[in-house]
Amino acid sequence: MKNISIILSLAGLILYGCATVPVTGRKQLKLVSNSEIIPMATEQYKTVLKEGPISSNQEQTAMVKTVGVRIQKAVEKYMADNKLSKELEGFAWEFNLIEQDVVNAWCMPGGKVAFYTGIMPVCRDELGIAVVMGHEVAHAIANHGRERMSKGLVTQMGMSTIGAAMGQNPSLTKQIFMQSIGMGSQLGMLKFSRQNESEADKIGLIFMAMAGYDPNEAPKFWERMKATGGGGTPEFLSTHPSHESRIEELKAAIPEAMKYYKK
Ligand SMILES: [Zn+2]
Numbered sequence: 001m002k003n004i005s006i007i008l009s010l011a012g013l014i015l016y017g018c019a020t021v022p023v024t025g026r027k028q029l030k031l032v033s034n035s036e037i038i039p040m041a042t043e044q045y046k047t048v049l050k051e052g053p054i055s056s057n058q059e060q061t062a063m064v065k066t067v068g069v070r071i072q073k074a075v076e077k078y079m080a081d082n083k084l085s086k087e088l089e090g091f092a093w094e095f096n097l098i099e100q101d102v103v104n105a106w107c108m109p110g111g112k113v114a115f116y117t118g119i120m121p122v123c124r125d126e127l128g129i130a131v132v133m134g135h136e137v138a139h140a141i142a143n144h145g146r147e148r149m150s151k152g153l154v155t156q157m158g159m160s161t162i163g164a165a166m167g168q169n170p171s172l173t174k175q176i177f178m179q180s181i182g183m184g185s186q187l188g189m190l191k192f193s194r195q196n197e198s199e200a201d202k203i204g205l206i207f208m209a210m211a212g213y214d215p216n217e218a219p220k221f222w223e224r225m226k227a228t229g230g231g232g233t234p235e236f237l238s239t240h241p242s243h244e245s246r247i248e249e250l251k252a253a254i255p256e257a258m259k260y261y262k263k
Pocket of ligand 1: 135139192197200
């Protein structure tokens with residue numbers, strides 16, 4: 001009897017704990033709130049930046065910030081136009097370039113973006129940066145970190161832990177956050193499911209288009225990535241589909257993104 005009530009309340013929690021992804025409308029699990037996650041992400045972001053080092057290349061840094069702010073503004077307008085501004089509560093966007101020769105970039109919950117100098121030759125210019133930026137911002141807007149953390153709670157932890165994670169036990173909440181988001185190591189960042197990656201690609205195309213960047217650049221960027229041999233770094237490559245299928249998926253999503261494209 002006790003088990004049944006636990007199952008019922010878990011089912012109730014899952015039904016209740018649902019959110020809708022902006023742009024795609026997909027339903028996703030939500031067992032923790034952004035007000036719990038964002039402060040942890042912000043703290044973690046500060047730690048990463050302190051380890052840095054922040055790039056001294058002013059030209060590249062300016063490009064990353066320019067593209068970031070342009071996409072941020074476009075996204076904020078889109079969210080306002082669709083009465084979704086509440087979803088951005090607690091967001092405080094930052095765009096930084098870290099001096100490390102790794103082909104990677106990521107965005108933490110709440111809009112904390114980092115690019116590594118190693119990805120800049122593949123990006124080449126603002127347009128290439130916009131491909132990566134759109135994808136990373138999409139992860140944050142789609143709350144993929146929160147979704148992953150919620151799934152982790154259901155699959156790995158028990159009911160009691162879910163209760164704890166929902167605010168009763170801050171240190172346990174933080175521990176689960178670190179495990180879910182995979183922020184143990186300096187470069188170990190958000191590892192998302194393949195479904196999340198494909199969704200971020202699709203939303204990212206739309207975001208770059210809204211900011212005035214031609215989404216036709218995205219398959220070209222991934223052709224360049226393929227040519228570099230693009231090996232095994234976290235977030236940006238690990239759980240992604242193969243370059244080939246990714247390029248095909250992106251090409252198929254371009255007509256939809258072009259509807260948002262403003263030159
Ligand atoms: Zn990704």
